[in-house]
Amino acid sequence: MTTLAKTKQEIKRGPITVALIIGAFVAILNETLLNIALSDLIGYFHVTATTVQWLTTAYLLVIGVLMPVTALLTGWFTTRQMFLGAMTIFLIGTVICGFAPTFSFLLVGRVIQAAGSGLILPVMMNTILFIYPPDKRGGAMGLIGLVIMFAPALGPTLSGLIIASLSWRWLFYLVLPLAVFSILFAARYLTDVSQVTKPKVxxxxxxxxxxxxxxxxxxxxxxxxxxxxxxxxxxxxxxxxxxxxxxxxxITNPILDFRAFKYPMYTLATIILILVMVTLFATMILLPLYLQQALLLSSFSAGLVLLPGGLINGMLSPVMGKLFDKFGPRWLVTPGLLIMCIVIWLFSRLTVSESMLYVIILYAALLIGMSMVMMPVTTTGMNQLPKQMYPHGTAIMNTLQQVAGGIGTALFIGIMVSGQQAYLSRSANPEAPAQMLQGLVAGMSRAFFIALVVGVISLLLSLFLKRTVAPKEDHAEG
The missing domain is CATH 4.10.860 (DNA Excision Repair, Uvrb; Chain A)
Structure with a gap:
């Protein structure tokens, strides 16, 4: 038995998993906390909407740049060094943001936050893959799914409450003790589970x-x-x-080893995740616009409409993980994608007079389907890789999902705008408020229809998914 195998048997999975989840929750929650506060920041710092948008753009840019090199960093630093370093960087960025005297300081703090946040999720996924054998990963990955979906769902609602009663700085003040607790908890319980190989840079x-x-x-x-x-x-x-x-x-030592695509289930899983991510981002960008511009809800009310779906998704993710361990991917992923396609079709038929309850139900159904898809597909793909490929497989998946999200956002906003313009060009009175609302809904209908096409493609691909068998070395060490 190898030294690493002995280490795997001796480590305490529970405390390690909790330490990782706390850190990831804090980091991911921070991604959506600031969205509702952007209008307040425009007034406070006297900047334009284009300038304030850099708080989001720079955040995504830093994460997009960091994701591909996480496999390289994982080879140079231990699990503890990576996680504690990432959380410390995130904490420093949060302090700068909370006490920022000018917009420039706030932007710098946001960039530093992103540098820490961009490292945390890959570290968490890699560690879970190392400490859990393939037949038990579904439940563990389900807990990751809980964090990934619950934190962003809670962010806008929590942000709306804070902004309504306190200043925007409290969005960062309240994160500080959580980040400190995560660092202290991880320092006590997180142990090293991967080997430092120091690959050539x-x-x-x-x-x-x-x-x-x-x-x-x-x-x-x-x-x-x-x-x-x-x-x-x-x-x-x-x-x-x-x-x-x-x-x-x-080259001999690539920073992203694309030989991961030699494994068919990993390749198929990655393609499905990209398509699902494009569809998800279409919904995430279009639905808030519909709620605020067509149904005329406030930002806080729109956040409340989206909250139940996120909470249900978070609660179901661990359950779906356990079901995945028992039944494999196909009995979850294909029905989940079918549910998503039906809901997106219903989204394409929304009018300007829908009830909030109807939208809440539809969005909750969409995220129920999502809970049946994301982590089971990810786990299916990663299970087929040998352990030395975990950092590369994780980095490739995370990077391509990030890019897919950016493409999805730009694509569907463009489709919506063109659909809106096409409707108004046929209108006798395009300046009328009622016609502008109808044009907005028409544009969204067109965008949701294209999202439905993407969803159907991912549904058809899911029919080829099957339970993956871990490589021999993983069987021996798991």
Whole structure:
């Protein structure tokens, strides 16, 4: 029995999992806390909407750049060093944000927060893969799903409550004790579970990765508002990515090992996740617009409408993980995608006079379907990889989902706007408020229909999913 195998038997999975989940919850909660406060920040710092949007754009940009190099960092630092370092960076960024005297300081703090946050999720997923055998990973990954969905769902509602009674700074003040507790808890209970191999750092690959994913995320996130700069960065991003992939296949020690795609279930799972992520981001960007602009709800009320779905998804994720361990992926993923497709079709038929209850039910049903898909698909793909490929497999999946989210956001906003313009061009009185509302709903209907097409493709692909068998070394050590 290897030393690592003995370590696996001696480690306490429960405390390690709790330590990771607390840190991830704090980091992911922070991603959506600030969204509702953007209008307050415009008034407080006397900046434009385009300027304040950098708080979101820069956050996504840093995470997009960091994701691909997490596999390299995992080889150079221990589990404790990675997690405690990431949480400390996140804590420093939170302090800067909370006490920021100017917008520039707030933006710097946000970038530092993103640097910590971008490292936490890959560390958590890699650690779960190392400490749980394949036949028990579903339940553990379900707990990750709880955090990933529960925290963003809670963020807007919690933010609305805080903004209504306190200043925007409390969005950061209240995160501070949670971050400190996460660091102290992890320092006490988190143990090292992976081996430090110190792989060779290929500087050219790091530069190409940064230019590629950074350019793509920024270009997609800026959309039409970015003008010629967005187009230039998109071209640079795509060209850099092509060179990056070519180099990874050519060198001995790639920072992202694309040989993970030699494993068919990993490849299929990654494609399904990309398509589902595009569909999910379509809903996440379109539905709040519908609630606020068509149903004329406040930001806080819109957050309350979306809250039940997020809470239900979070509660069901561990349950779906256990069911995955028992029945495998197909009996969960295909029905889950079918539910999602039905709901998206119903979203495409929304009118300007729907009740809040109807939207709440539809959104909750969508996220029930999502809970049956995300973690089971992820676990199915990762289970087929040998353990030395875990960091690379995780980094590739996370990076491509990040890019898919950016593409989905830009794509469906564009489709919605073009659909709205097409409707108004046929209207006798396009300036009338009622016609503008109808145009908005028409544009959303077109965007949801395209999302439905993407959803159906992922549904058809799910028919080929099957339970994966772990490589022999994982059987021996699990």
């Amino acid at each position: 290929d500087v050219v690959s790091v530069i190409l990765s940064t230019l590629g994913f950074g350019g793509l995320v920024y270009g997609m996130g800026s959309g039409a508002e970015g003008g010629w700069l967005s187009i230039v960065l998109l071209v640079v991003g795509v060209a850099s990515l092509i060179l990056f992939v070519w180099r990874q296949l050519a």
